[in-house]
Amino acid sequence: MIDNLKNIIDYLSTPTISFTILTVMFPFLFPPTDWFDKISRKFGIWRVWTNTGGLILFVLTTAFFYMGFNDDNFSIILNKPDNFPIIMMIYTMFFFTWYGMKKSYINDRRIDRGKKPNEYHDPDDKVLVWPDLVYIEFIALLLFTVFLIVWSILVAAPLEEPANPSVTPNPSKAPWYFLGLQEMLVYYDPWLAGVLFPTFIILGMCAIPYMDINPKGDGYYSFKERRVGYSIFMYGWLVLWIYLIVIGTFFRGPNWNFYGPFEWWDPHKLEVLNNVNLSEYFWVIMLNQPLPSNVILRESVGFLVTILYLFVLPVFLAKTYLKNMLKEYGPVRYVFLMLMGLSMLSLPIKMYLRWFFNLKYIVAIPEYFFNI
């Protein structure tokens, strides 16, 4: 019985399955349009953001970790001292996302009824920083100090064997907060996953206030008034960052192969790897002829696809579906949002192309280290 459950969880946590479930569920949890909102309410999915939903979320997570700590295989990984912050991350991210969304839904309802948000107080009714704030800060600081000292006494900081450049551990992992980027390396070349995308993430994050021209929802928890931007940010944050960190930490074993949480990290596990480039699909499989020796000709299909995706698609959208957006946001914001949005979207697209078609690169010029 419990073994069957473990097998099911192992199966469900495969990136192919879990990523699809998360992505499909996401617009119903953070509904960006009226239609998604209607379905979310019809099936009661929005109840995740109530006390009952929060409790269920907490019980499920705790049950998962309880099973994990009692499992021979999973407990090895969970008990690594450096993985404790990940468990903390999962709990705190769940809790605070839930807490913020719960407050948002309450405020949304108040605003619908024409009332002010919960945070609103009479502007003339102010409190003194001493004692009302300094005491809260002092208590928070004391509690956190106690927590930190207890944690430090109970768990020794990890220290492995002395550094040895000739013995490469398998798997070699970056520090946990970079594991989302390392996970992207499965689907993208280092110049994209390790250099360009991190730059885009930092730039894109800095640009959020300049791109989001919706003035509503400033200074209080709210969702409905700013649901499109909110859900895009949350997808990037929770799925493309936090979820990838969890995958990278708990589910990536030797040779960066996927292992279910309750699976033994068998270093001899075989993964079929016959990834094919787009150029090979086009020339060899479709046209049944050898790859052309001219690099530009060989990769012409890939270049065409990339240009269509990055440059033609935004122009097309600007003339059709997103006409109003272009007018409202202006050309500079529109171009920047398209570049960032399409780069972000390219990650799931590339994942599915890999899973379904074993597609390795869209443009593959290893001669110049230029692979997309």
Next chain:
Amino acid sequence: MSDKKKTILDYLNESMVWKSIFRSGVPRTRRQRMYAVLGNVFLHLHPARLPRHAVKVGYTWCMGGLSFFLFVVLTITGILLMFYYRPTVEYAFTDIIDLGEQVPLGIMREIHRWGAHSMVLTTWLHMLRVFMTGSYKPPREFNWAVGVILMTLTLLLSFTGYLLPWDQLAIWAVTVGSNMARATPFLGHEGPGASLLAIGDVNLVHSGSDVRFALLGGRFVGEATLLRFYVLHCIAVPFIAMIFMAVHFWRIRKDGGISGPL
């Protein structure tokens, strides 16, 4: 409860020394309490009065304050660790062992490491709170960008510190992380476009001159890397972070204090 009876605190309070340090006296009245905040350089980060919602933990989650507190904790424990730790391939690892086994109160490294992990989490949660309350919207848009830089610096601080114990975990995590740099377009020797930067047959960007070499001080993670990361970790990055923190805190006040509904 008699008004006449003076406590020790009152005597202390009236002494010349106390009065010279805390001008406001024991903050009992409303006016004294406001002076207590205004007359203290540390408390002066805050205004004297705040709107009621701003002091609620449910609104702020305390995460920004905790991030700063953790920065202070990490500075203090870091200074203590620097007394014992020597950043050389010969001594680094054994010094780390001594930190736990020979040094009294040998949990400084633990506090430092777990504090560092916590700081990554608290900055992330702070960002989440600011996003969820829409506090990045004008007039606070620039301060959000400063916050993003600070978060990146927090990750860099944690990353550079990761190497210092000089164990297998350290050098391989940093090897994996810094290997990315060799794929930097034009500037890394395995990056796209690097082979275009050549004069005749001579490549300008090769494994001995690219950004990865600049970061590691060599072609692989070694002695020079350890020193470089030590200096970055203890001096360079904290120095930059402190400048950005000063801007961040100052701008909170200048942009109208904590966000709130109108």
